[in-house]
Amino acid sequence: xxxxxxxxxxxxxxxxxxxxxxxxxxxxxxxxxxxxxxxxxxxxxxxxxxxxxxxxxxxxxxxxxxxxxxxxxxxxxxxxxxxxxxxxxxxxxxxxxxxxxxxxxxxxxxxxxxxxxxxxxxxxxxxxxxxxxxxxxxxxxxxxxxxxxxxxxxxxxxxxxxxxxxxx
Numbered sequence: 001x002x003x004x005x006x007x008x009x010x011x012x013x014x015x016x017x018x019x020x021x022x023x024x025x026x027x028x029x030x031x032x033x034x035x036x037x038x039x040x041x042x043x044x045x046x047x048x049x050x051x052x053x054x055x056x057x058x059x060x061x062x063x064x065x066x067x068x069x070x071x072x073x074x075x076x077x078x079x080x081x082x083x084x085x086x087x088x089x090x091x092x093x094x095x096x097x098x099x100x101x102x103x104x105x106x107x108x109x110x111x112x113x114x115x116x117x118x119x120x121x122x123x124x125x126x127x128x129x130x131x132x133x134x135x136x137x138x139x140x141x142x143x144x145x146x147x148x149x150x151x152x153x154x155x156x157x158x159x160x161x162x163x164x165x166x167x168x
Contacts, residue, residue: 050150060080102130135149
């Protein structure tokens with residue numbers, strides 16, 4: 001009868017243990033890499049969605065005015081871009097002091113900041129993101145273009161230029 005010796009069994013168990021260690025290390029590292037890539041992709045998608053909504057608001061606007069400070073703009077628009085199916089809504093983009101949140105407010109009637117009590121029922125607001133370090137929008141001298149700069153903490157800044165097609 002042929003059988004394995006004790007030494008052969010110990011060697012095979014040690015080899016199996018080493019292989020298990022390397023395989024589990026590889027799997028753990030792959031999970032970490034996947035999580036990092038997934039987080040990066042989600043961050044990029046979020047930034048793209050923010051800039052896309054702002055871009056659509058600007059290029060479809062018939063009125064665009066802004067109040068600028070050193071780091072933040074309060075942007076007032078009348079646009080054809082609505083996320084609430086309002087025909088030509090009035091939109092405000094601003095950064096709130098609380099958590100530096102970038103806020104988008106959409107309304108069926110003209111509203112201004114700070115919101116008045118009677119305007120609140122008409123205001124549909126969305127917290128677009130938090131940790132907004134800079135939000136600046138500038139109109140060109142001829143009012144045909146707008147330049148937007150959005151800087152969100154731990155994300156790549158977004159800069160784009162948009163033609164204001166319907167500017168009055």
